[in-house]
Amino acid sequence: MEDETVKYELRLYVAGKTAKSVAALANLKKYCEEYLKGQYTIEVIDLLVQPQLAEGDQIFAIPTLVRKVPEPIRKIIGDLSNEEKVLVGLNIRPR
């Protein structure tokens, strides 16, 4: 199946260890393990450490999850607490 071969490159932008950021990362890891096992990479970028990266991905809200691959780029903002929305947003589960 084609779906199986798709690699997901995900980037999560956070700003320090805030409750929202921690929750977002935990949620993301949980969904990925559940639905994309073995075919994803997660890069966590802390903007407090690397503020210059905010512009490149057009980040204005925190936390923001960016799906770099596969195209097109998708963004999900918030603590990712709504599983359904995240899956639809990442296009993992067809709408």
Add this chain to the structure above:
Amino acid sequence: MSKEKKEEKPNFPSLPKSQTGITGLDEITGGGLPQGRPTLICGEAGCGKTLMSLEFIVRGATEFKEPGIFMAFEEKAEELAMNVASLGFDLIKLQTDNMVKIDHVHIDRSEIEETGEYDLEGLFIRLGYSIDSIGAKRVVLDTLENLFSGLTDQTILRAELRRLFNFLKDKGVTAIITGEKGEGPSLTRQGLEEYVSDCVILLDHRVINQISTRRLRVIKYRGSQHGTNEYPFLIDEDGISVLPVTSLKLGKDVSSSRVSSGIPALDSMLGGHGFFKGSSVLVSGTAGTGKTSIAAYFANETCNGGNRCLYFAFEESPKQIIRNMKSINVDMQKHIDNNLLQFYASRPTLYGLEMHLVAIYKLIKKFKPAAVVLDPITNLITVGSVSEVKSMLIRLIDFLQEEQITVMFTALTLNTIISDQTDEGVSSLVDAWLLVRDIEYNGERNRGMYIMKSRGMKHSNQVREFVITDNGLDLVDVYLGPEGVLTGSAREAEKLKEKTGLALRDFAVSRKDKEIMRKRMMLESKITNLKAEFESVEDELNKIYLEEELKQQIIEKNRDEITRMRRGTTGADKNKS
């Protein structure tokens, strides 16, 4: 007491302001926008919000060496750079020099999904990073409201906005936030004004009679005095120019030196010296009364004195004026060649009044003339209402008086009955008002001129006849006879008649004189006759008297003789003794 007050003042430092560098805006706001605080600029689409805020950044970088961040929520950096390149702003160079940073925040709703809690820390970090990276003193957020269309959670947004403004204040940057005008009484669609309370500027773009005018108004400015009127502004190749309708006070310097009008007889009507330097003069009259000639004479005289003159022609082309003035012995070409005279001709309908005013301002600033002629102002009425023309002229006169430039307006009056008010309603503004009018009498038309007013100087109350000859302009005393005021050939005829009368009278007088002479001669001869007669009578009388006396003497002598003879003495004895 006043000394004490003066000493007290420095205890209350005025609000620090950051100059915008935008022509006129700093004047209205009394020095610029509040430093270190956010300012809201709101208005409808296309009223110049983005440009004004961008100019604030660019001028800050180029004129005040204050780096600035322009955070664009609408346009991309390249688009912005392109848009303002026509105004002479080189955004790309300023960016490579690290004086300006343009950060385009792209919010696309279709790409974004919202789940759960979030905040705008990303924006803060981004802004904070940009500010720190170039040491920005100025920040523009254009237009923040795009956040509202990109994100759904309004409560988060509003809380974050409040935080954003506090963040900007903490950073100590002077910020401009732009916002679209909302429905009804609210200034912005999302009510941004409730977050920004230090300074709010409203821009407006109205079209009246097919001519659009941009206007600006400072709605509030906490802790500072500001002009509260609506000020027209315009966008041209030098950016934004705001034109204060009137300067805040009437505190101009005045000069008591005089400038000649070029017509000696007119100068003598004006107390002998002409107009005051820096005053405004209105020449009004019906068509063909020689208004332009008077204006050209004035311009010519100014140039003859070695001063510069700027001539704004709204009716005729410069070449036409030069040709026409040659016919009355005024050579304007030579002054143009000497760079003393400059013409600026344009049709009033070419653009709106504001644009005209700015064009005039700019030329005056560049050419620095001693005198300005506007010929005629009547045509401006075609592009604006009376009150607009008036307000434009007020501003112009204010400006000119500040610069100590003498100005002459010509105005066409359509009715032959002299109205107290010209069409433009400027007669109350000007310092001197000359009126040229037709005097129709005896089957011909002549020009009469008089001075309606001339502030601060003695001026003639007489109507003079204004004549245009091959040699130039002159004023002639009108004939005031038993038949009233006469001009033109009637005046000449009357003068002739008077001359004839004089000759006749002279003749009559001389005849009378001769008669008197004759009479006198006759009388005198009579007097000599009578005198002679009197003398002969007197002689006669004297003769008798003498004879009588002689007789008496002889008789006495005889008596003595007789007596002596009786005594016996002779006449010989008597001789001995």
